[in-house]
Amino acid sequence: LEIYIKKIMSGDTHFSYFTYDSLISYLTYEYSWEFLINLFQENSLPFDYVVFFQIISSLFIITSSLILYRKGGYISILLMANPLVFDLAYSQLRSALAISLLNILYLTRPKSNLISLAVCLLATSIHTAMAIFLAIYFLCVATSERGGWLSRFSVEMRLVTIVGAGLAFGLLIGPLREVALTLLNDRRAEYGDLASSPLYLSSW
Numbered sequence: 112l113e114i115y116i117k118k119i120m121s122g123d124t125h126f127s128y129f130t131y132d133s134l135i136s137y138l139t140y141e142y143s144w145e146f147l148i149n150l151f152q153e154n155s156l157p158f159d160y161v162v163f164f165q166i167i168s169s170l171f172i173i174t175s176s177l178i179l180y181r182k183g184g185y186i187s188i189l190l191m192a193n194p195l196v197f198d199l200a201y202s203q204l205r206s207a208l209a210i211s212l213l214n215i216l217y218l219t220r221p222k223s224n225l226i227s228l229a230v231c232l233l234a235t236s237i238h239t240a241m242a243i244f245l246a247i248y249f250l251c252v253a254t255s256e257r258g259g260w261l262s263r264f265s266v267e268m269r270l271v272t273i274v275g276a277g278l279a280f281g282l283l284i285g286p287l288r289e290v291a292l293t294l295l296n297d298r299r300a301e302y303g304d305l306a307s308s309p310l311y312l313s314s315w
């Protein structure tokens with residue numbers, strides 16, 4: 112949270128360092144979030160960043176609770192009583208906003224594929240990690256018993272696919288993080304200290 116506030120107050124922006132000359136750059140350089148930050152830096156909105164941050168946190172809590180309620184009733188909402196959830200909602204605002212957009216998409220299920228695609232791209236251009244969330248969702252749909260295009264395979268085969276994909280994602284965002292970000296020409300590739308170790312990955 113402090114990082115975002117300092118960025119708004121200082122006037123620093125990625126627009127000064129990066130050029131958005133391809134579709135992939137809009138995602139890896141997270142254009143939409145930078146655009147929002149820039150609007151607050153220029154006082155182009157009728158409300159300040161404090162109100163905006165409160166809206167993001169509330170939207171995340173409400174949409175996530177609605178999804179849990181739909182799947183498991185009132186008792187499942189107790190899963191929201193987790194310090195990590197509130198840390199995400201009130202500290203990791205960029206992630207909270209992107210996840211909220213995907214939550215809304217999941218709750219409303221628009222008939223138009225173009226709308227769904229646009230929201231998915233918007234969420235990914237706010238936080239690149241949403242590409243992983245989307246990949247996990249599509250994998251769950253593909254391996255579903257009801258209509259999944261991988262449903263013709265045995266349960267064991269689908270389980271191996273899911274576990275294998277989980278391991279691959281874990282490696283990509285953990286020990287192989289630098290390699291993956293370098294291939295995407297992502298600015299965070301140089302932050303090697305943020306990558307988790309194989310020991311950390313194995314504990315999960």
